[in-house]
Amino acid sequence: MRGWDSESRLGDNRRMGSVESISIARRTGVCYGVREAIDKAKLASAEGKATHTLGHVVHNEGLIADLHQRGIENVESLDQVQEGAAVVIRAHGVTPEVLERAVSRGLEVIDGTCTWVVQEHRELAKLVDEGYDIVLLGTPNHPEVVGLLGFAPDAILVDEEEDWVKIPRRKRMALITQSTQPPWKFERLAAFMVSRCHELKVVNTVCPVTIRRQEDTLEAARAVDLMVVVGGSKSANTKELTRLCEINGTRAVQIESAKELTDAAQFAGVKRVGVTGGTSTPIEDLEVVVRTIAQLAGTEGMKAKAAEIAHEALAAAATPQYRTTSLSTSDAS
Numbered sequence: 001m002r003g004w005d006s007e008s009r010l011g012d013n014r015r016m017g018s019v020e021s022i023s024i025a026r027r028t029g030v031c032y033g034v035r036e037a038i039d040k041a042k043l044a045s046a047e048g049k050a051t052h053t054l055g056h057v058v059h060n061e062g063l064i065a066d067l068h069q070r071g072i073e074n075v076e077s078l079d080q081v082q083e084g085a086a087v088v089i090r091a092h093g094v095t096p097e098v099l100e101r102a103v104s105r106g107l108e109v110i111d112g113t114c115t116w117v118v119q120e121h122r123e124l125a126k127l128v129d130e131g132y133d134i135v136l137l138g139t140p141n142h143p144e145v146v147g148l149l150g151f152a153p154d155a156i157l158v159d160e161e162e163d164w165v166k167i168p169r170r171k172r173m174a175l176i177t178q179s180t181q182p183p184w185k186f187e188r189l190a191a192f193m194v195s196r197c198h199e200l201k202v203v204n205t206v207c208p209v210t211i212r213r214q215e216d217t218l219e220a221a222r223a224v225d226l227m228v229v230v231g232g233s234k235s236a237n238t239k240e241l242t243r244l245c246e247i248n249g250t251r252a253v254q255i256e257s258a259k260e261l262t263d264a265a266q267f268a269g270v271k272r273v274g275v276t277g278g279t280s281t282p283i284e285d286l287e288v289v290v291r292t293i294a295q296l297a298g299t300e301g302m303k304a305k306a307a308e309i310a311h312e313a314l315a316a317a318a319t320p321q322y323r324t325t326s327l328s329t330s331d332a333s
Ligand code: SF4
Pocket: 031, 032, 033, 034, 091, 092, 114, 115, 116, 117, 179, 180, 207, 208, 209, 210, 279
């Protein structure tokens, strides 16, 4: 027998149903860096190698489960990998010391570091060679930042604006950033640093995928009453999308997957909903999210056509050639 609460909630769900339209932000889906790391792991496993990933290559339950099913094991330390086995470095990259240790332990290193992050490593090493005092904008302890600091151990790491006062005054300074930091924050920090030094070199390493995704999320947020942001709870770029929506004045709900959408009250009085996703979220997951919202909180007409509406929202999000997708290469699928 159902309790009063669940009867009441079902009743609420039936009564609500104010959502009239749901759209997906353009250019979402798994970014090319994450997709390539996933594909490299799948390929190694398909070739019969004992394959491990050093930390999760992606912040997405479904994709993690898929890798696990293929026999790809996640490890948090190189000590957990047997000699001769393959270890995949995720898109965030690692410090040079970690790479050297993996090689010296006789592991087969499959480097899935995103090409954009590799470029950041090179830029940092160059700044060190040129003798700059380096400021790195990034989230402390984020794996990409940990890897970056391996190339410039003396760099001053700053994140939120309150941190910036700790930046010393020096003659020659350089500013560089973690790939997923918001461009507006990077620009503000660059302006702040002008007063801190005589010479300032600014190396803009904000990833273009991040920039496009934030732009498109903002555009979607401006046109709706509520945004649903889909991505891992630990994903820095997902949190940033949520924050951007809120800065824009649009209420945002952050979820990891459609399974969390069980409370129609979240959509009470909401007519237009936008959906966006972090760089680890397959675009196909967003279709499921749209369908779930339509079923949970759509008008009667929308509930009846939830699957069709979700399919149309996905098709309208972007043309396939411009969107990043979770599709894997044929030989690795
Ligand atoms: S967000 Fe950009 S830098 Fe980070 S993994 Fe994806 S493509 Fe690479």
